Amino acid sequence: MIGKFLGQIAPLIFLMLGTACSDGSGEMQSVYIPMPDGVRIAADIHLPESALADNRVPAMVRFTRYWRAMETEPPQALDDPEISFFNSKNYAFVTVDVRGTGASFGKQENIWSVDETRDFPHVIEWIAKQAWSNGAVATIGTSYGGNTSENATFDPPAALRAAIPRFTDFDWYTSILFPGGMKNKIISSEWGANVYALDMNDVSIYEKPRLKPEGFKIIGVRPVDGDHDRSLLALAVSDHQANVHITELFSNVEFRDDLISANSLEDPGNAVVSSQRFRKYAAGAHVPTWHWGSWMDAGTAAGVLARFASDSSYGRHIIGAWNHGADSDANPFLPAGAAVSPTTDAQYENIFNFLSPLMKAESKVQQDNRKTLAYFTMGENAWKQTENWPPAGSKKVRFYLAGDNRLAIEPPIESTGSDHYSVDFNYGTGPKSRWTTQLGGTVVDYGDRRTVDDELLAYTSRPMDQPLEITGFPVMHLYLSSTTTDGAVIAYLQDVAPDGTVRMITEGHLRLINRKVSDNIPEFPVFSPYHTFLRKDALPMTPGQTALIAFSLLPTSVLIEKGHSLRIAIAGHDKDVFIRIPEDETPVYTIERNTENLSYLELPVIEQEKTDAM
Numbered sequence: 001m002i003g004k005f006l007g008q009i010a011p012l013i014f015l016m017l018g019t020a021c022s023d024g025s026g027e028m029q030s031v032y033i034p035m036p037d038g039v040r041i042a043a044d045i046h047l048p049e050s051a052l053a054d055n056r057v058p059a060m061v062r063f064t065r066y067w068r069a070m071e072t073e074p075p076q077a078l079d080d081p082e083i084s085f086f087n088s089k090n091y092a093f094v095t096v097d098v099r100g101t102g103a104s105f106g107k108q109e110n111i112w113s114v115d116e117t118r119d120f121p122h123v124i125e126w127i128a129k130q131a132w133s134n135g136a137v138a139t140i141g142t143s144y145g146g147n148t149s150e151n152a153t154f155d156p157p158a159a160l161r162a163a164i165p166r167f168t169d170f171d172w173y174t175s176i177l178f179p180g181g182m183k184n185k186i187i188s189s190e191w192g193a194n195v196y197a198l199d200m201n202d203v204s205i206y207e208k209p210r211l212k213p214e215g216f217k218i219i220g221v222r223p224v225d226g227d228h229d230r231s232l233l234a235l236a237v238s239d240h241q242a243n244v245h246i247t248e249l250f251s252n253v254e255f256r257d258d259l260i261s262a263n264s265l266e267d268p269g270n271a272v273v274s275s276q277r278f279r280k281y282a283a284g285a286h287v288p289t290w291h292w293g294s295w296m297d298a299g300t301a302a303g304v305l306a307r308f309a310s311d312s313s314y315g316r317h318i319i320g321a322w323n324h325g326a327d328s329d330a331n332p333f334l335p336a337g338a339a340v341s342p343t344t345d346a347q348y349e350n351i352f353n354f355l356s357p358l359m360k361a362e363s364k365v366q367q368d369n370r371k372t373l374a375y376f377t378m379g380e381n382a383w384k385q386t387e388n389w390p391p392a393g394s395k396k397v398r399f400y401l402a403g404d405n406r407l408a409i410e411p412p413i414e415s416t417g418s419d420h421y422s423v424d425f426n427y428g429t430g431p432k433s434r435w436t437t438q439l440g441g442t443v444v445d446y447g448d449r450r451t452v453d454d455e456l457l458a459y460t461s462r463p464m465d466q467p468l469e470i471t472g473f474p475v476m477h478l479y480l481s482s483t484t485t486d487g488a489v490i491a492y493l494q495d496v497a498p499d500g501t502v503r504m505i506t507e508g509h510l511r512l513i514n515r516k517v518s519d520n521i522p523e524f525p526v527f528s529p530y531h532t533f534l535r536k537d538a539l540p541m542t543p544g545q546t547a548l549i550a551f552s553l554l555p556t557s558v559l560i561e562k563g564h565s566l567r568i569a570i571a572g573h574d575k576d577v578f579i580r581i582p583e584d585e586t587p588v589y590t591i592e593r594n595t596e597n598l599s600y601l602e603l604p605v606i607e608q609e610k611t612d613a614m
Contacts, residue, residue, distance in 0.1 A: 027052060030069070030224045032232075033126050035099075035106075035119050042103035042224050042236070043123070044068050046083050046093040047132060056134035058161075058359035059092040059127050062141050063120065063148035067102045067198060068095035069222040076216050082140070085348045091359075094127055098148060100243055101199050102221045103233050107242040108199060110249070111172065112147055114262050115269035120152040121160075128159035134361040138162040140351075142325050143438070146292075151273055153289060154281040155265055161358045164351055166292035167324050170303025171276045171524070173256045173533060176438065179299060180509030180551060181533050182488050182578045183250070186435055192246030199240045201233070255535040275303070276524040279310055290316040290354055295378065295506065295556050296330035296434050296444045297323060302473075302555055308373050309389045309525040316354060317373040319557070323444045324437040330444035332495075332503040333379045377469065378505070379495070380559035390472050390527070393607050399461060399566060400600045401478075401593040407461040407566055407601065417594040421457040423487065423572030423587050425580055434507075434554075435577045449494060449502035449569075457591070458569040460496055464562050471557040472604030473527045476508055476568070478549040479597035480589055485540040487512045487587040488572055493553055493601075496565040508553030511581060513538045515549050528552030546592055568601050 027047045032040035051057045062068075062082070083093045099116045100108030106115070120139075128135045137159045139149035146168035153163050169175040177184055197205045201220045206212055223233040253259050262271035262278075282289070291307050293300035301319045308317045321331035322340060326347060329338045342350070374385050386392070402408040403417055429435075432445040476491045488511050495503045510531070516539045517529045529550040531537075541547060560566060572587060573580060593599045 030222065032224055033096075033123055035122055039099060039106040039119075040104065040236075041099060041106075041119060041123060042068060042097040044095045044222075045130075046087055046095075048087040048090045048092065050090045051092055051132040055090075055132075056361065057090050057092050057132060058134055058136040058138070058355075059094055060086050060138055060140050061094040061096060061124060061127060062145055063096045063098050063123075063139070063152070064141065064145045065098050065101040065108075065195060065198070066144070067221045068097045071219040071222040072213075072216045073219055074216055081344065082348070085345075086352075089352055092127075092132060094123075096123055097221070100240055101195075103223055103236050105236045105239050107239055109242070109244050109270035110260075110272045111144075111246065112151060112273045113269060114265055114267055114271050114273055116148070117151045117154065117273045118265060118269070120148065121155055121157045124152065124160050125157045128157070134359075135159055136161045136359040136361065138164065138355055138359060140164040140166070142166040142441075143168070147275065150275055150282070150289065150291075151278070153285055153287040154273070154278045156285045156287050160287055162355055163287055163289045164292070164355075165289065166326070167294065167297055167300045168275065168291070168303060169299065170306050171299075172259075172272060172274050175299035175303055177250065178253075178256075178533070180488070180490075181255070181511035181514035181531070182509050182581065183254075184435060184577060185579050186439055186577055187246075188250040189247050191439055192250070196243065196245045196247075199237075199243050201237045201240075255538065256533040257535055276306065279307070279524065283311065286314070288314055288316075288354075288358055290318070290351065292326065293317075293319050294322040294324070294326065294330065295319060295376070295554075295558075296321055296332075296437075298434055298438050299554060300324075304373075305389060305527070305555055306524045308371065309527075311371050315371050317371070319373070319375040321376050321378050323441055325441035327441060328443050330434075330437075331376075331378050331381070332446065332505070333381065336443075336445050375471070375557050377471065377557040377559055379561060380467075380469070384557075390604060391606055394472060394604050395606070397603045397605045398600045399568070399603065400598060401459050401568075401591065403593070405457075405459050407459040407568055409461075411598055411600075412594055415595050418590050418592045419457060421570065421572070421589045421591070423589070424455050425573050425586065426575060427452075427455050427571055428574050428576035429504075430576060433576065446504035449492075449504055450496075450500055453494075453502060453567070453569050456492070456569040456571050457589075458567055461566040463498070463565050464560055467562050468560040468566075469558070469606050470505075470560065470603050471606045473555045474506065474508070474553040474604065475528050475602040476549075476551055476553065477602065478570075478599045479546050479592035480512075480549045480599075481544055481546045481592075482512065482541045482587045482589050483543050484582055484585045484587040485513075485543065486582045487541070487589070488578065488581045489549055489551070489589075490571045490574060491551075491553060491601075492567075492569040492571070493556070494567040494569060495558070495560055496567050498563050502567065505558050506554045506556040508551055509578075510549060510551040512541050512549065515539055515541075515547060515551075517550060527555075546590075546597060 099106035293304035
């Protein structure tokens with residue numbers, strides 16, 4: 001989601017003041033666009049020089065809830081690389097404060113609400129009718145803005161030719177807010193407080209040391225042109241007083257059905273529009289779309305794969321080893337600070353090449369039904385491409401939990417055997433994880449995990465006799481009993497190098513009362529045991545009674561080199577990400593590993609040729 005809030009807003013790259021653009025392009029205008037219900041939406045229009053010479057140009061639009069622009073004292077005019085790039089390609093670029101945020105009027109009663117989504121076709125049509133427009137518009141965005149980019153495809157006007165959603169949340173529940181049914185406090189608390197402050201035009205958050213700018217003062221969101229006394233801005237912000245505080249919105253949410261999800265754009269305006277539920281609308285609209293995600297960024301890769309597996313029309317999909325936003329590398333097999341690959345410039349050049357045939361003034365270019373996925377295999381450090389998921393040649397390989405903390409390819413032969421783990425509520429993954437990067441695109445760097453694993457229940461394989469490629473969703477099967485009726489299990493998949501270095505690969509989660517595996521058909525492709533996370537399916541543990549706990553880890557693509565070992569490390573909490581479960585008890589888990597109760601890790605192993613995907 002959820003914000004290039006610290007990654008984009010903190011450096012102020014959204015800031016464009018005055019009528020002259022800082023990147024040397026043509027002109028910036030700031031206006032209100034009226035919606036059918038009378039709500040006025042604030043938009044900044046950045047025109048290339050070619051548009052000022054009576055040429056009609058295509059347009060990109062970015063719908064954001066993180067302020068389309070800021071006002072400072074003294075005035076600053078800092079560069080936005082995305083705007084600069086597309087202006088240099090003779091594209092107009094429009095940035096929009098979504099309803100109830102920034103300088104726009106209206107209210108935000110939910111995240112990705114129906115009301116917000118209904119605005120998008122009207123804004124796109126308005127852009128297409130401007131004198132400088134050639135009638136072709138594409139959406140683009142990262143995080144929350146990536147979701148809005150995709151949401152615009154659910155009821156697209158003819159002018160919408162393409163969408164570039166980057167690092168988005170396919171399923172609000174499992175992708176980011178409640179992975180495995182466990183509440184993510186980073187989003188529900190810290191992100192919630194930050195965006196609420198932005199909605200109220202409260203700049204106090206910029207007093208935080210990591211956000212406080214040097215050399216100027218932030219006044220607030222930038223008013224539209226002509227609002228010299230900020231009276232319109234004041235009226236807009238007064239509308240925002242009715243906004244929901246995200247922390248309060250999710251304070252009583254535990255299960256998927258505790259929050260109203262929309263089934264159509266005819267549903268109540270405050271219902272949440274979830275991408276996984278609206279895929280049928282996108283499929284029918286056939287808007288060419290390029291989805292971006294990362295193996296190391298929350299659940300964004302899982303969302304890309306769900307879309308890829310369900311897409312029936314032309315589209316592109318890509319999964320790299322990046323932070324949230326792909327402006328830094330997150331490949332654990334490269335040194336910290338390694339250059340991002342492809343570079344940011346190369347990423348935008350590829351996006352431009354994808355868009356070019358679609359953004360002509362004439363009607364939509366006919367596309368075939370070919371869909372592609374480019375993905376990066378860490379460790380091997382190679383780009384690959386497929387038109388199917390799982391990729392050809394995929395097979396399942398089991399590694400069994402065994403005595404002496406071993407991860408063995410052979411099943412156990414002992415009729416008894418178990419291990420005990422008392423949950424350590426002081427354990428955490430630190431400030432540079434796949435979850436913290438969601439709060440502003442900070443770097444992902446778990447470091448060497450060898451000493452951290454001493455706090456967990458870890459099982460390690462013998463060194464590999466030959467390289468092993470894992471591409472897909474690892475699945476954990478644990479026969480587990482607990483001393484409490486509820487709790488959480490987190491499984492970390494790691495690479496152990498011959499010198500003892502331990503690298504984080506991926507992780508999976510399950511709140512124990514969500515352990516029921518459903519026979520129902522899921523709403524979207526699922527490559528692992530299917531948990532509904534509905535209240536009616538909650539199943540408390542019976543203390544002392546062994547139950548099968550089966551759940552997937554987040555997907556990955558990694559090559560475990562010859563001589564390296566695999567490790568699965570099991571925890572019951574991550575203090576840096578999730579709320580404590582249970583709140584006031586300390587569970588002790590017993591994990592069975594014997595002939596009667598086989599606990600194992602199932603890995604998707606594949607052999608596939610490298611291709612030049614980028």
